Amino acid sequence: MEQERQSENTEKSSSDPPNGPSVNDDSERDRPDGEALRLPSSMAGSGTLDRLVDTARDYARAAASDNTLKAYATDWTHFARWCRMKGAEPLPPSPELIGLYLADLASGSGPSPSQSASRxxxxxxxxxxxxxxxxxxxxRGFTLDRxxxxxxxxxxxxxxxxARPPVQKEAILAEDILAMVATLPYDLRGLRDRAILLLGYAGGLRRSEIVSLDVHKDDTPDSGGWIEILEDGAVLTLNAKTGWREVEIGRGSSEQTCPVHALEQWLHFAKVDFGPVFTGVTRDGKRAQQTRLNDKHIARLIxxxxxxxxxxxxxxxxxxVKLYSGHSLRAGLASSAEVDERYVQKQLGHASAEMTRRYQRRRDRFRVNLTKAAGL
Structure with missing residues (x-):
């Protein structure tokens, strides 16, 4: 059996073109997200090794978030289509061709003379x-030197x-978030959305971090973190962009605006004690579902x-409507919290203070006056 597998692997490797691996859409080399992982042609397969290949593929897919993988897939589809319309091959990557592609994207010229110009x-x-x-x-096994x-x-x-200055979303400040939660009803859906807004604001959370929370550790395979409710507040353990981190959310000055109390109310009345913290609600608004909420709901809610x-x-x-997004909550916390900057940086999970300052829409820009310090 092993000899047969060796001969099959040899036949597969000998079918590759002499100048490199095949770039056919059906070839394993052309599949992203870890699909191209396979045993070397010189190795005989076995049940154990085949299972390890599948395991390695799973880990490779987990190297980036689902949203990132979708964006990368869209990028490749667009580039491959552009290459076909220009009569070129996308692989192996040609720096000259990619330079032309970038120029095409910036100029907004159409994909072909018969089609209108793109934006x-x-x-x-x-x-x-x-x-x-x-x-x-x-x-796909190649390298691209940027x-x-x-x-x-x-x-x-x-x-x-x-290049233009970055367009930043409007920050939702303290008075804004209070006005927003006041518009929500006190039914099950309103309790959930109130907890989302207050928790996201107080924690400076990304919308993906909010919806990825589970009640306990290891409740679900797709968990992005879990919560622990204590007497003085809640601790969120998050698997964020920069790695695992803890976010402490203290109790507020009143129950009406306390994010921890809002979270407790939602969990109690929705009877959520396992799995995703924030789920969908039935159409009649009387029962919480088991399906995890999509992060797009956060943007629509805001x-x-x-x-x-x-x-x-x-x-x-x-x-x-265009002024606000999920990042408005993070910008609001960074702009409203009157504490030492390093605490805001830690809460947002930023690696540098400079990144935190990008979120501060109304910070004291002239607290350090270098003009006077220079003697003018």
């Missing part, structure tokens, strides 16, 4: 798409010509409550 992409989107291409190329002059100089020119609370009444509704 030029922002510099940040182009930079992120290049990262997605580099990841996809690596998953420092190659055909890529680096084109990208530098794009940034020099088209936008809807901001409108109902009348935030930024000087703008039309269409523009007001």
């Amino acid at each position: 030029p992409l922002s510099v940040s989107t182009i930079d992120r798409r290049l990262s997605g291409l580099a990841w996809n190329v690596a998953q 420092k190659n002059r055909h890529i680096a100089t084109v990208l530098a020119g794009i940034k020099r010509k088209h 936008k809807a409550c901001a409108l109902k609370a009348g935030l930024r009444p000087d703008l039309p509704d269409a523009e007001r």
